[in-house]
Amino acid sequence: MSYETILTTVTGPVGILTLNRPDALNALNRQVMLDVVHALNTWEQDDAVRAIIITGSQKAFAAGADIRELQSVHYLDALHTQFLKEWERVADCSKPTIAAVAGYALGGGCELAMMCDFILAADNARFGQPEVKIGTLPGMGGTQRLTRLVGKSKAMEMCLTGRLMDAEEAERAGLVSRIVPLNELQDEALEVANRIAGFSAPAVQLNRMCINAALNTTLEQGIAIERQAFLSLFGTDDQQEGMQAFLDKRQADFKR
Numbered sequence: 001m002s003y004e005t006i007l008t009t010v011t012g013p014v015g016i017l018t019l020n021r022p023d024a025l026n027a028l029n030r031q032v033m034l035d036v037v038h039a040l041n042t043w044e045q046d047d048a049v050r051a052i053i054i055t056g057s058q059k060a061f062a063a064g065a066d067i068r069e070l071q072s073v074h075y076l077d078a079l080h081t082q083f084l085k086e087w088e089r090v091a092d093c094s095k096p097t098i099a100a101v102a103g104y105a106l107g108g109g110c111e112l113a114m115m116c117d118f119i120l121a122a123d124n125a126r127f128g129q130p131e132v133k134i135g136t137l138p139g140m141g142g143t144q145r146l147t148r149l150v151g152k153s154k155a156m157e158m159c160l161t162g163r164l165m166d167a168e169e170a171e172r173a174g175l176v177s178r179i180v181p182l183n184e185l186q187d188e189a190l191e192v193a194n195r196i197a198g199f200s201a202p203a204v205q206l207n208r209m210c211i212n213a214a215l216n217t218t219l220e221q222g223i224a225i226e227r228q229a230f231l232s233l234f235g236t237d238d239q240q241e242g243m244q245a246f247l248d249k250r251q252a253d254f255k256r
């Protein structure tokens with residue numbers, strides 16, 4: 001399948017989606033959203049794909065929503081079409097997602113990265129929510145996800161000043177899981193994705209569900225969700241296999 005604004009490849013069990021609008025630093029227009037959603041839908045239905053990497057170029061993951069496109073949007077049209085709402089599909093993806101971020105991840109680009117399960121950052125990555133500079137605010141979940149990830153004070157400062165964070169600050173703040181040298185980013189992301197893809201899919205899925213629940217529930221509710229998820233995995237063959245393999249001192253052979 002070929003797309004207008006993204007490149008897709010499948011390497012073993014890993015789907016790699018590369019944002020590809022080099023002339024606009026991968027700015028996210030409506031077509032990018034449609035292409036990304038289509039690719040994710042396709043991979044969700046493909047059992048062979050067990051983990052997904054979303055990445056960009058070495059200069060930009062994505063420099064935000066496409067300001068040229070935003071500039072011509074009118075309120076009532078945006079309201080009626082729920083403009084850009086489908087981006088939430090990324091956060092709802094049923095398979096594990098890794099954002100491999102090099103260069104600029106600004107505005108909608110930062111928001112897209114935060115929709116993924118976690119962010120691996122190259123040492124040249126820069127994150128920011130500079131929408132205030134163009135008279136607006138993050139519209140793809142940025143005020144909510146950034147605040148949950150880095151706390152109110154830093155989220156406020158970033159959104160109110162438009163200041164960018166470098167990779168080290170983003171790691172210290174908890175926005176990214178790890179920093180890797182720029183020329184190792186893609187290999188490292190692939191290795192991590194392969195590692196996840198090699199585990200039991202239900203175990204991976206329920207780990208994701210529980211961690212996401214931590215952002216949306218009280219501690220008590222989250223612990224109840226975790227307990228049920230934990231118990232439910234005892235109904236899978238993979239749990240038996242994983243524990244037996246440990247006792248046999250061999251590699252587990254997970255089926256799903």
Ligand code: DAK
Binds near residue numbers: 027065066139140
């Ligand atoms: N949109 C469109 N084009 C962009 C762009 C963007 N966000 N960012 C860069 N480009 C284009 C530039 O216009 C330029 O195109 P040409 O002039 O060559 O044709 C090309 O990419 C290269 O950019 P620069 O020449 O500016 O490159 P520099 O290295 O000098 O600077 C930069 C890089 C990233 C610092 C700079 O390009 C920049 O500040 N870009 C804008 C960053 C920004 O403000 N991002 C936030 C956008 S607002 C919503 C959902 C979401 C949103 C809104 C609503 N709803 C659900 C309703 C989200 C809003 C945003 O993300």
